[in-house]
Amino acid sequence: MTVPAQVDCLILGAGYPAALFLAQAGKSALMVDPIGNLGGDCLAEGCVPSKAVREAALVRGLADKFAHFGLRGAAQAEAAFGASAVAVTHDDYATDSRAQIYGETLGFIKLVFDLRNGLLLGAQIAGMDAAQLIAPLALALEQGLGAAALADTAFPHPMLSEGINKAARAFFSSLSP
Numbered sequence: 604m605t606v607p608a609q610v611d612c613l614i615l616g617a618g619y620p621a622a623l624f625l626a627q628a629g630k631s632a633l634m635v636d637p638i639g640n641l642g643g644d645c646l647a648e649g650c651v652p653s654k655a656v657r658e659a660a661l662v663r664g665l666a667d668k669f670a671h672f673g674l675r676g677a678a679q680a681e682a683a684f685g686a687s688a689v690a691v692t693h694d695d696y697a698t699d700s701r702a703q704i705y706g707e708t709l710g711f712i713k714l715v716f717d718l719r720n721g722l723l724l725g726a727q728i729a730g731m732d733a734a735q736l737i738a739p740l741a742l743a744l745e746q747g748l749g750a751a752a753l754a755d756t757a758f759p760h761p762m763l764s765e766g767i768n769k770a771a772r773a774f775f776s777s778l779s780p
């Protein structure tokens with residue numbers, strides 16, 4: 604490793620937030636730590652990794668909670684109905700006009716349909732404003748609606764809910780040979 608001859612700030616031990624702030628301000632910082640564990644306990648073993656584990660547990664807990672209300676993920680639906688009995692369709696935020704406008708293109712809408720009758724079995728949404736998209740899908744599940752109803756209902760443009768239309772229409776294209 605090349606050690607610069609001159610830096611704006613020398614950080615001994617932990618202190619990675621200071622290094623980040625300095626870098627954002629266009630300053631140089633050199634971090635020195637005898638155990639080679641830059642960032643100290645917080646970054647390597649403490650706050651950051653433990654919060655990542657906590658987030659994963661929270662998401663898992665939420666998935667179980669939604670399953671209780673009838674919302675299922677693809678894996679659960681396949682386990683319950685058999686992989687050959689379900690069709691899983693996607694709409695990617697990267698192709699959505701509103702997500703593009705806001706520069707939030709990381710995300711997806713995933714719908715799970717019963718192949719026999721096109722009824723909606725479950726949905727997964729990750730990304731911007733996911734909470735707003737849950738409502739129409741929960742209503743569709745509650746009312747026993749399916750791909751036809753979701754494909755034929757016009758959601759306004761440019762709104763993320765258009766992705767529900769697109770994912771529902773994909774169910775019908777998935778049926779074509």
Ligand SMILES: Cc1cc2nc3c(=O)[nH]c(=O)nc-3n(C[C@H](O)[C@H](O)[C@H](O)COP(=O)(O)OP(=O)(O)OC[C@H]3O[C@@H](n4cnc5c(N)ncnc54)[C@H](O)[C@@H]3O)c2cc1C
Binds near residue numbers: 618
């Ligand atoms: C599981 C876990 C979860 C945690 N969660 C949180 C949390 O959510 N929020 C929170 O606020 N805190 C949390 N903490 C506590 C937090 O990690 C510590 O309080 C914090 O890391 C202490 O920082 P520090 O800079 O005092 O010491 P350290 O992080 O231990 O850093 C000291 C550094 O100095 C180096 N050093 C020692 N001697 C020298 C020397 N002579 N020259 C140069 N470097 C030297 C060491 O190698 C070490 O890397 C958590 C801790 C654990 C274990």
